[in-house]
Amino acid sequence: MILKHFQLLTERQNTKESVYFSLKVGDVVHTLQNERDVMSLYVSVHDDPAIERLLIEAYKLTDDALLRLPSWVTVNFPSKFRSKESFITSLTEMRNQTESLTYKEVTRQFADDIGVFIDWMMNAVKEERDSDIWAELVAFHMLINGKECIGVQLSLGAYFFTHGGLDLKALLWYKANHDLGETFLGMFESYSAVAFKSRLDHIDIELESRMQVMQQKIIENTTEVYSTEEGMIWVENMTSYINQLNDVVRALADYITMRTNEEIFNHRLNVTVDVTVLVITMVVACLVSFVIYKISKSIDRVKKCLQEKTMHLEKEQKRTESLLSQLVPAKIAKRMQESIVEPEYFQSVTVMFADISNFNTFMSRSTPNELLELVNDVFDVFEKQLEKRNVSKLGSTGNILMVACGLHQKHTKRHTEDIANLALDLLDRVQQIQVKQAFGEKVKLKIGISTGAVIAGVIEGKLPRYCLFGETVVEAQLLLDTCLPLRIHISETTYSQLSSKKMYLIKERDDIPKKNGSVQKKTYWLCGNLNSTVLQIDLDVNNSLV
Incomplete structure (x- = not known):
């Protein structure tokens, strides 16, 4: 008033x-x-x-x-x-x-x-x-x-x-x-x-x-x-x-x-x-506050003790949550704190493996410190790109990164596009990493991508792990193993998902590797995205827009 x-x-x-x-x-x-x-x-x-x-x-x-x-x-x-x-x-x-x-x-x-x-x-x-x-x-x-x-x-x-x-x-x-x-x-x-x-x-x-x-x-x-x-x-x-x-x-x-x-x-x-009313009110409030202060003095001591214990518990809880979030996706980590996480079946998920193809070459030409510094630079690029997208990091082994999209993220119908765009960006960004002259060449990634059904669940133990199982995971690993440096190797199911978007450059792989003497399924090279300014993979992709 x-x-x-x-x-x-x-x-x-x-x-x-x-x-x-x-x-x-x-x-x-x-x-x-x-x-x-x-x-x-x-x-x-x-x-x-x-x-x-x-x-x-x-x-x-x-x-x-x-x-x-x-x-x-x-x-x-x-x-x-x-x-x-x-x-x-x-x-x-x-x-x-x-x-x-x-x-x-x-x-x-x-x-x-x-x-x-x-x-x-x-x-x-x-x-x-x-x-x-x-x-x-x-x-x-x-x-x-x-x-x-x-x-x-x-x-x-x-x-x-x-x-x-x-x-x-x-x-x-x-x-x-x-x-x-x-x-x-x-x-x-x-x-x-x-x-x-x-x-x-x-x-x-x-x-x-x-x-x-x-x-x-x-x-x-x-x-x-x-x-x-x-x-x-x-x-x-x-x-x-x-x-x-x-x-x-x-x-x-x-x-x-x-x-x-x-x-x-x-x-x-x-x-x-x-x-005048305000001054009178403040004087009365001060008198009341003085009385309350005397009463609350003892309460404050108990409150301070409880706050210290609560802060200690919250600190420990945050450490636990931080550690857990490094091992499993954030939503799964939250569910693990509330109840037991049951295994789930997902009809359509896109899985991606990424590997440094010339990692062994770097090992032979560098000291342990130099190699570790390079790996840190590569994984720093990985982390920055993952933060921008609805993609779950499922783990890394040595120089191999595994991610998936379509599990618990929003807009799950776009999971194939999200993984494809991530792969193209990773291939471009990693090549821009400044490496020491001793390495003799730039970092070369190779990437395998497959789309299909998976079963996901938490493997209990001292260090819980959120793992994917199924033919889709195996196929993505196989595509990585048979991939060439600076290439993105995708399965036929992934190709089918991307082909409907009419904005990706894709070329069928001619030299399809054989396993145990038998001809494998058709596979494809993902070469670029017409809506993106990142590096387009230099392949003969004339008439290959899908």
Whole structure:
């Protein structure tokens, strides 16, 4: 609750700052509107000393309002708004070019600049949408927009009453601002009863009626009398009306500030109450905690003793689990801790044996330390590749690795693909191992793969082993034994599984080895995967995509 009240307090303080900033921006907008109106009249009549004096006075009012602006919202476009200094420089350049400007150029340039300042003010409404005074904030900015439309009408009307008419483009521009201004002012009154009352208090009805008569002449684009004096009358009436609208702006801003201050006071009071309750609660909690501390002292001693024993047991359990997970697959290890693991029959499993074919050559050319270092590098590659896949490591004997897929892994229907991709990656990665010059050649793997039914179970003993039995295992071992270096030797069942995928390069083996004088089953070389960037085995595999 205290955080909520503190957040509301912060929001209301931000609202107050936003209203203050909007009011100061409104002062800048008002002075820019006044400068635009006088400058439009000046460029319409030229060389009128009285109007020139008014223009110089308008310059000073605008400069003072800009200097009083508490901060600046930096925007990159237009570039003049990057800083207050760059805007003042741009405004000064425009003032120096007054003699060469037309009333349309003056009106358009000021309208664009004032539009940017009004956008700054509108952002405050967006940020305070959930506030209780949101309706007054919307009315405030509707009034600012309506006042700007009146200002554009003033500039265009000054030319009308000094020259007797407007061209079609200027007339359409005037009508658009006239209609839009009426809309903004009408919406301003409807949003807030306070806004409606403020307008009744500050707007002179008689002045508004005179202004409407003159506005109608401009809309009809007809006047019998036009002169500098008529232009001055129009400017004076419209300026008075805009000043009265500005009084409404200030009255509404004062009301918003008052409401905001009330809300800030209430939220500060709530925060103070919340903090007081929190302090009392903390004092009581400390007293209760002291009593509990005395009681729990003896309990802590017993707890510490139990924790030490528990930590010792957990450490031993983790050591046991770690050792067991090295001997059998993780899921089997978990099941062994919970109950006896019964042997299982798997209809389709892919088994792979991998061997370093030139291991004996390395033995004859290296020291024991060098050989062990090489084997460690090879098995490090094996382990990293196994971690990436749903493949179970079933053991290793010397330089031979045995893995299987399709036992307890997810997506078991893809076990043949997983083993095939593993074999291709192993063949590629192992060849990249940097060997010592004394070895004379790179590591050459040979791999045998077979797919079929197996029986799996745990062989109990001092070191339990998870073993596979069946013809599939024997066949995979035989494929390894008859494999050539840097080759992946697969069975016919594995070939059948992969052939349906249409993305592997496979070639039938021509020189099928014989066993006991009899011809063996067909076997195949797995040469590559079209979807992989790893090394493709260099065989004649034209027309061998399956």
